[in-house]
Amino acid sequence: MRCAVANTTVMVRKYERMSGRQSWSEEEMAKAVAAVVSGKMGYKLAARTYHIPRSTLQRRASKVRYQQPDDPKPLMGHYRRVFTESQEKDLVGYIKSMEKFFMGVSRRDIRELAFQYAEDNNLNHPFDVNTRMAGEDWVRNFLKRNPELLHKSEKDYELEPVNFDQFYHFMCQSS
Template sequence: MPRNYVRKSSRQSWDPASMLKAIEAVNNGEMGWLKASKTYHIPQATLRRHALQKNKTLKKGEKRLGRFKTTFPVEVERQLVEHLKLLESRFFGLTRQDVLELAYNLAVKNGFEHQFNIQKKAAGKDWLRGFRKRNRDITLRKPEATSAARAQAFNKPQVAQFFKVFDQIMQKENIDPMRIYNADESALSTVQRPQKIFATAGRKQVGAITSAERGSHVRVVCCMCTAGNFIPPALIFPRKNMKKELADHAPAGTLCIAQESGWMTGPVFLQWLQHFQKYVKASPTEKVLLIVDGHASHKYLDALV
């Protein structure tokens, strides 16, 4: 059967809900076969067959064309879909191959008739294609790498606790909602990624000039408030001594710091806090709430006092 089969027949275009109503009307003596057929727009022969339960493989109101049938009943497929969603929400999503093997094991252990590959112990690509077409609420996605520490911290109790503490601080310190800032660090690569170019067909190796083949990363610290204002960024260069030329073409007010490893440390965070204070002008009467993550550098004693 073609993989992208387009139906050409109008058979079984009746509504399953209407079929059940028609059967109920006939069984209760409210209508005869002909009247129920015309009222609910169902062929009389089909109505008789369903009402008298002459279909060996289908229940009342169900319909299926052709001799082909799905490996799993609808309710089992939905349970499988919900299982995939649950695992994905817990950061343990299944790959394509995992799903194929799971479908095979599910069919074997529950005694469902199947045409899966017994040698590979996995369902086929055709089954997966049909499974995805029948269940449009799941799709293949490339997951973002997430550390175990972040996954454990990002859950309902932890998020609820965060907002509870946040509420208490806002009320106790009487902080203006427009004076809430959030800061985070990220990495910038110093090596450009070449774009695709036209080259001689059959050539084994194609190159393009970049600043280096393997580059180091420069840490950038960005901070923004709820009003949409930005603090000038800070750049942490992996070197012992700072050169003024490294700040060329950087945004106005950028703080440039030289640190051997290029990572955020306690002393570097203290420097950034002084840079932060220069622009926000926090005081006992004009307090500011700064939200950062739980990195060790943010707990540096000199920065907390």
């Protein structure tokens, strides 16, 4: 004879962690990072005092120590922003001024302006040094981020030539 056993599932009422990874709190990490960045403690002492892994503390402290408040926000993947938000606002202002004084700006002008702006501000950029212009992808995404620049069609821009170098140096002198 067979004995029928009911197939029951046992629910775990209290989960107990088996690993000791990330057993520290964010508050303790913030205190340790502040102590290291201010110079009150070294990495080893802060890690022992606040019970935090030293390698994690080093990584977090270096992010705080070497990141300027106006750094570009990191993006997902291997792409990174070239300009900060305030620098992009400056570029938008230059472009609007160019439209106001010289009646239009082409995508090529925007690409040249972006390259020149990055060079003048000694920014690390992936733009082409041979053509001295930003890439097509960059200008497309820039215009997506700043849709107020898309009020005219591209044909209208192409009909009106702009002396880019003269305008850029004029804007640099007036600032």
